[in-house]
Amino acid sequence: MNERIVNAIVEYEPIAGALASVEKYRGLVCDVTTPNGLAEAKSAHREVAALRIALEKTRKKVKEDVLARSKLIDGEANRIFALIAAIEDPIKSQIDAEEQRVERERVAAIEAEQARLAAEEAARKKAEEEKLAAERAEIARREAALRAEKERQEEEALARRAAIAAEEAAARQRIEEQNRAAYAAREEAEAKALAERRAKEETERKAREQKEAAEREEKRKAAELLDANSMLDTFVKRFGHLKQFAKVVKAIEALKVPA
DSSP states (O other): OHHHHHHHOGGGHHHHHTHHHHGGGTTOOOOTTSHHHHHHHHHHHHHHHHHHHHHHHHHHHHHHHHHHHHHHHHHHHHHHHHHHHHHHHHHHHHHHHHHHHHHHHHHHHHHHHHHHHHHHHHHHHHHHHHHHHHHHHHHHHHHHHHHHHHHHHHHHHHHHHHHHHHHHHHHHHHHHHHHHHHHHHHHHHHHHHHHHHHHHHHHHHHHHHHHHHHHHHHHHHHHHHHHHHHHHHHHHHHHTTOGGGHHHHHHHHHHOOOO
16 A cells, blocks of 8 residues: 555655665675775765655655645635535524434433332332341340350359369369479489589599699600700710710710600
């Protein structure tokens, strides 16, 4: 449809025909970073843009002619419409008045029927509500009697539960007293056993600490002796060959204690 509309505008035909001359530029890629490439791109753009500019000028001209023709068409139509309306409107007014009268009568009849039905519905609802009120009153009386009987039964059950609860409380108290006595005896025995165990553990801990202290002291003395022997051995190795240290070396040999 669009192609037929465009082709119907003869003023566009020269421009549409000239499209073939720029088809060669479709997909053109120019190296615009070079002077020749940039010049080529500008030349192609000018040629293609010239068609676009020519099309826009032609479009405006064609549209101006069409708008002028449209105003003339509308003006003449309005003048003839006014002549027709002068004859048509009085006749249409008579028809509208009669149709409105018939519509008013129809609406009035509908409203009257609706009022009659509403009155019948109101009377029916009133009778139904009175019947329901009587039924609700009877139901309320029966429910009140049932509630009173239920309350009496609940009070009797509550009294029975209270008596049973009192007996159970007395029994629990006796059992709790027995449990407390047994618990106190067990606590006393456990406390005594705990005290004896802690005293034994304390004695063992002190003995263990004394033993560990003695072992550390022996290790310290052994380490000191080892250090002393090492120092004496070092002196003998470095200075034992010197005659002036002969007496010192002999004394060192006498002082050395076996490790």
